[in-house]
Structures are given as C-alpha cells and as structure tokens.
Amino acid sequence: MNESYRTRPRDEATERIECYILENNLAPHAKLPSERDMCEMWGYNRTTLRSAVKRLMVEGKLYNRKGSGTYVAPPKMERNLQDAKSTSEAILAAGHKPDTQTLCLQTIVCDKHVAQRLQMQQPGKVLYLRRLRVMDGKPVTIETSYMDMARCPSIERYDFYNEPLYEILAQCGIVVDNGHEHVGITYATPEEAQLLQVEEGAPLFYLSGVAYDRQNCPIEYFKSVSRADRLRFSSVLTR
Amino acid sequence: MNESYRTRPRDEATERIECYILENNLAPHAKLPSERDMCEMWGYNRTTLRSAVKRLMVEGKLYNRKGSGTYVAPPKMERNLQDAKSTSEAILAAGHKPDTQTLCLQTIVCDKHVAQRLQMQQPGKVLYLRRLRVMDGKPVTIETSYMDMARCPSIERYDFYNEPLYEILAQCGIVVDNGHEHVGITYATPEEAQLLQVEEGAPLFYLSGVAYDRQNCPIEYFKSVSRADRLRFSSVLTR
DNA sequence: CAGTGGTCTAGACCACTTG
DNA sequence: AAGTGGTCTAGACCACTGG
Numbered sequence: 212m213n214e215s216y217r218t219r220p221r222d223e224a225t226e227r228i229e230c231y232i233l234e235n236n237l238a239p240h241a242k243l244p245s246e247r248d249m250c251e252m253w254g255y256n257r258t259t260l261r262s263a264v265k266r267l268m269v270e271g272k273l274y275n276r277k278g279s280g281t282y283v284a285p286p287k288m289e290r291n292l293q294d295a296k297s298t299s300e301a302i303l304a305a306g307h308k309p310d311t312q313t314l315c316l317q318t319i320v321c322d323k324h325v326a327q328r329l330q331m332q333q334p335g336k337v338l339y340l341r342r343l344r345v346m347d348g349k350p351v352t353i354e355t356s357y358m359d360m361a362r363c364p365s366i367e368r369y370d371f372y373n374e375p376l377y378e379i380l381a382q383c384g385i386v387v388d389n390g391h392e393h394v395g396i397t398y399a400t401p402e403e404a405q406l407l408q409v410e411e412g413a414p415l416f417y418l419s420g421v422a423y424d425r426q427n428c429p430i431e432y433f434k435s436v437s438r439a440d441r442l443r444f445s446s447v448l449t450r
Numbered sequence: 451m452n453e454s455y456r457t458r459p460r461d462e463a464t465e466r467i468e469c470y471i472l473e474n475n476l477a478p479h480a481k482l483p484s485e486r487d488m489c490e491m492w493g494y495n496r497t498t499l500r501s502a503v504k505r506l507m508v509e510g511k512l513y514n515r516k517g518s519g520t521y522v523a524p525p526k527m528e529r530n531l532q533d534a535k536s537t538s539e540a541i542l543a544a545g546h547k548p549d550t551q552t553l554c555l556q557t558i559v560c561d562k563h564v565a566q567r568l569q570m571q572q573p574g575k576v577l578y579l580r581r582l583r584v585m586d587g588k589p590v591t592i593e594t595s596y597m598d599m600a601r602c603p604s605i606e607r608y609d610f611y612n613e614p615l616y617e618i619l620a621q622c623g624i625v626v627d628n629g630h631e632h633v634g635i636t637y638a639t640p641e642e643a644q645l646l647q648v649e650e651g652a653p654l655f656y657l658s659g660v661a662y663d664r665q666n667c668p669i670e671y672f673k674s675v676s677r678a679d680r681l682r683f684s685s686v687l688t689r
Numbered sequence: 690c691a692g693t694g695g696t697c698t699a700g701a702c703c704a705c706t707t708g
Numbered sequence: 709a710a711g712t713g714g715t716c717t718a719g720a721c722c723a724c725t726g727g
Contacts, residue, residue: 220697245712256698258497261713269688277666277713278705292531292633292685390687394531394633396653396678414635414653422687425695426724427516439635446531446685448629448661449508459716484693495717500694516694517724664714665705 220255224263227253229272232283239285243273246281269447270294270304292392292446297377298344298352298435310345313372314353314406321357328421328432329359336360340371343406350407352437358430376431385424387431392420394444397436407438414439459494463502466492468511471522478524482512485520508686509533509543531631531685536616537583537591537674549584552611553592553645560596567660567671568598575599579610582645589646591676597669615670624663626670631659633683636675646677653678 228249237243244252250260264281267273271291275281286306290298302309321329321337329337337357344352356376358366362385369379377387397417404411419434467488476482483491489499503520506512510530514520525545529537541548560568560576568576576596583591595615597605601624608618616626636656643650658673 247712258699259697262696264713266688275713276706278711279707280712292683293687392685392687394683394685396635396655416635420687444633446631446633448532448631448659449505486693496719498716501715503694514694515725517692518726519693 220259221262224253224255224260225266228263228267237283239283241283243281243283270296272304290442290444292394292444297375298354299375302346307346310348312343312345314343315339315341316371318360318367325357325432329357329429331359338366340376346441349441350438351441352435353403353406354433354435357432362428362430380430385430387422388425390420390422392418394418403436409438416442416444459498460501463492463494463499464505467502467506476522478522480522482520482522511543529681529683531633531683536614537593538614541585546585551582551584552579553582554578554580555610557599557606564596564671568596568668570598577605579615585680588680589677590680591674592642592645593672593674596671601667601669619669624669626661627664629659629661631657633657642675648677655681655683
C-alpha cells in the first residue's frame with residue numbers, strides 16, 4: 212500500500228504559479244517573472260518549472276513569446292482536448308458558471324465492451340454515472356461514466372450530487388494522470404434531444420475515452436454528447 | 451539571413467527511431483531497445499531521446515509501459531489533433547492511400563479576418579488554395595489555406611498539384627513548427643455536399659487554425675470541412 | 690533482483706526580443 | 709548588450725515490471 216502523499220515538484224510549481232497570478236491579481240496579458248526568476252523564488256529547477264509552465268499553457272492559462280516573457284492568457288470559452296480536467300473545471304476556467312444535474316447513479320454489471328476498456332478480466336460490477344452538464348443555466352453536455360467498483364469499493368458512499376467526480380476519486384487515493392479520447396459526430400436521440408433542448412436528430416459532438424491513473428490502470432471509461440453551438444474544442448499543435 | 455541548416459538533435463533522434471523500426475522491420479507491439487540503449491547507440495542525451503519518443507507517441511507510432519519498455523504502436527485510422535502534420539501524411543500514417551485534387555489556386559486580396567489571423571498589418575495579397583482530400587478513392591475533406599505572399603513571394607512558381615504544401619514551404623525555407631486549431635460542427639453547403647458526396651445540410655467537422663514557424667510568425671491560416679463518418683479525431687490527455 | 694520508464698537537478702549554449 | 713524562452717547535456721533517484 213503505497214499512498215504516496217508527497218506532491219510532485221511539478222504539481223507544486225504549477226500551483227505556485229497559479230497562486231502568484233491570483234495573489235498579485237494579474238490581469239490577462241500581464242507579464243510573469245522570468246522562468247529563471249521563478250525558479251529562484253520557489254527553489255525549482257528550470258526543467259521542472261518549465262514543465263509547470265507548459266501545462267498551464269496547454270490549459271490555456273498562460274502563453275509565452277520567445278525572447279520576451281511569459282504572460283497570463285485571456286480566458287477562452289472552449290474545451291481543450293489535451294488536458295485531463297473535469298468538465299466543471301473547464302467551464303469555470305472559461306469564466307462561466309457550471310452546474311451539474313445527476314441523471315442516474317447506480318451499480319450495474321457492465322457489458323464486454325466496457326469491461327475491455329477498463330481492462331477488467333470479465334464483465335463485472337461498475338458504477339454507472341450519468342450527468343447533465345449545464346453552463347450559465349443552459350444544458351451543454353450529457354456525460355456517462357463507468358468506473359470499476361473493484362478498484363474503489365467504497366465509492367458509493369460519496370456525495371456525487373455535490374462533489375466533483377475527480378475529487379471524490381482523489382479521496383479514494385485515485386488520481387487521474389493521463390488518458391486519450393476520440394471526437395466524432397452523432398445525432399441526438401429523443402432523450403438526448405429533450406435533455407439538451409435540441410431537435411431530435413440534431414448533430415452533436417460525441418466524445419469517448421479512457422482516463423488512467425499514474426500506474427496506467429484504467430480509472431474511468433467515459434462518453435459524452437455535447438451541443439456543438441455552445442461548446443467547441445481546441446488543440447495545440449506541436450512538431 | 452540565418453538559414454540554420456543544422457538539424458536539431460531531437461529531429462535527428464526521431465528519424466533514427468523511425469529508421470530503426472523500418473530497417474529492423476519491427477511489427478506492431480515489437481519492443482524497441484531501452485531508452486538508455488538508444489541513447490548510447492546514437493549518442494544522444496536521454497532527455498533529447500525521450501522528447502523524440504514522446505513525439506512519436508503523440509503521432510501514434512509508439513507507446514510505452516512504465517517499467518517494461520517502448521513498443522511499436524499498431525496503425526490507427528484517425529487524425530491526431532496534436533501533431534502539426536499534413537493531411538496526406540496523416541492518411542498515409544494510418545495505412546491508407548491519400549490523394550489530392552486541387553480545386554482552386556490563385557492569389558487574392560484577403561479580407562480583414564484572414565489578415566488578422568496572419569498578423570498582416572492590413573489586408574493584402576495572399577495565396578488562396580482550396581483542395582479536396584481523398585482517401586482510398588473516397589472524398590474526405592475540403593481544405594482551404596491562406597498564405598501571406600509577402601512571406602514567400604516565389605511560392606506561386608511551385609507545383610501545388612503534385613507536391614505537398616509543407617514540402618514546398620520547406621523549400622522556401624519556411625518550416626511549420628507549431629499551431630493551434632479548433633474543432634466545431636458545420637453543415638454542408640450545396641457545393642461541399644457535391645464534392646464530399648453527402649447530402650446538403652449534412653453535419654461535417656469544421657476545423658480552423660493557424661500554423662506558425664519556429665519564430666512564431668504565422669505561416670498559414672487554414673479551415674477545413676470533413677466527413678464525420680470517414681474521419682475521427684483523437685487526442686492524448688495529460689495532467 | 691536487475692532493467693525500465695518517469696522525474697528531477699544543475700548547468701550550458703543558442704536565437705530571439707527589447708531597451 | 710542584457711534578458712528571455714528553447715534546447716541540450718550529464719547524471720541522479722524513484723516506482724514499477726519482470727524473470
């Protein structure tokens with residue numbers, strides 16, 4: 212049982228930078244101290260600090276210009292496809308008011324498809340969670356999650372109605388570290404149409420993917436459908 | 451005029467790994483030498499070699515497992531949203547036969563919107579290129595590109611009908627380094643419907659974005675519409 | 690247990706931006 | 709010319725995998 216409570220320097224540095232922005236009340240496009248200065252301020256190696264900066268860039272919170280400096284990014288209303296953050300976090304980061312309505316929460320025996328995604332030996336008990344995500348009072352996304360009960364037996368006891376999923380998992384000692392997802396287009400079923408307040412058959416984004424912990428054990432298999440007019444996805448390209 | 455012909459170690463290392471796979475005829479899931487061994491084989495630092503490995507992982511060519519090793523990934527038929535590669539490359543990498551049909555190629559005076567994306571002081575002459583991308587004989591994507599003529603005056607002379615865009619730009623000394631893009635949903639116009647062989651009003655992926663060179667000068671503003679049934683997008687999540 | 694990928698440290702040079 | 713981000717080097721410790 213290795214609990215590993217030690218926070219990693221990278222995560223610490225990321226928080227340090229976010230706190231620095233808040234405490235100094237930095238506005239969008241405000242300049243941060245240079246990487247070298249921040250290293251000295253907080254005692255990090257430049258490689259470590261840069262990896263923290265990079266993460267915040269992918270999350271859309273920072274940007275930088277070669278030879279010039281690192282700056283606070285203006286908030287955008289879009290979901291980045293590269294950061295493994297919860298939907299609520301993403302909506303909050305974009306400066307909107309998130310809300311969640313739990314549609315269904317129960318333990319079920321999953322099918323073979325889900326079992327394979329979660330690398331379960333055979334179909335077994337999973338927690339099935341279905342939620343409607345609301346932004347500024349308007350429905351945006353229906354999210355469906357499957358979690359292997361064997362990995363987190365006590366998970367049922369928690370309050371899914373009021374706490375973010377990833378925080379509950381963190382309390383169980385399970386931390387989302389990485390994952391992958393696919394983006395496609397689907398058409399609203401009658402039920403989805405009603406929940407999202409669109410016409411039946413309207414095209415929706417269809418996302419599906421798997422989130423893994425630091426040991427690359429699958430934590431969650433998720434799929435979601437989203438209104439395309441209220442959400443768009445962004446991605447950073449690298450060579 | 452700094453031409454900088456020196457190839458970067460990271461790029462060299464990336465090619466070394468790709469060549470190694472080809473020369474040793476490694477099948478999917480075959481194991482590569484350990485990172486430390488590859489460092490010694492080719493004289494790279496581990497950090498550098500790891501960044502090459504990471505790029506090939508994002509491109510979907512490699513995967514690895516902690517404590518175990520690095521492996522050749524099986525080919526997938528999807529376009530990753532994180533690598534700044536051309537459409538032809540992506541289709542080829544997925545094991546399909548790419549083809550391109552140039553719909554329009556001319557110099558035009560752009561509007562303010564395009565000028566802003568390309569960071570031009572004011573609307574000016576741009577190369578306008580519109581192409582139909584075909585995979586295994588079936589139309590998949592219509593791509594529209596705008597390139598600032600001031601940045602590459604001689605570009606008109608090249609053979610856009612037979613050579614990849616990024617290769618032509620490379621011959622002009624312009625190398626795509628990074629970029630960003632957005633994914634949305636749009637509906638087929640009559641013309642798009644005819645070209646892509648779908649019904650008018652059918653939902654399509656709508657991608658738009660900007661590609662930059664190593665100095666973060668905008669090279670190309672692009673937008674594209676794609677059939678959702680023949681293409682899907684993938685993304686790697688990180689924390 | 691040895692080998693592997695994941696992370697971190699300390700220090701260096703480069704090309705670019707800016708005053 | 710000084711300062712900045714981008715990259716590279718050399719070496720170290722960790723947690724995990726596998727025989």
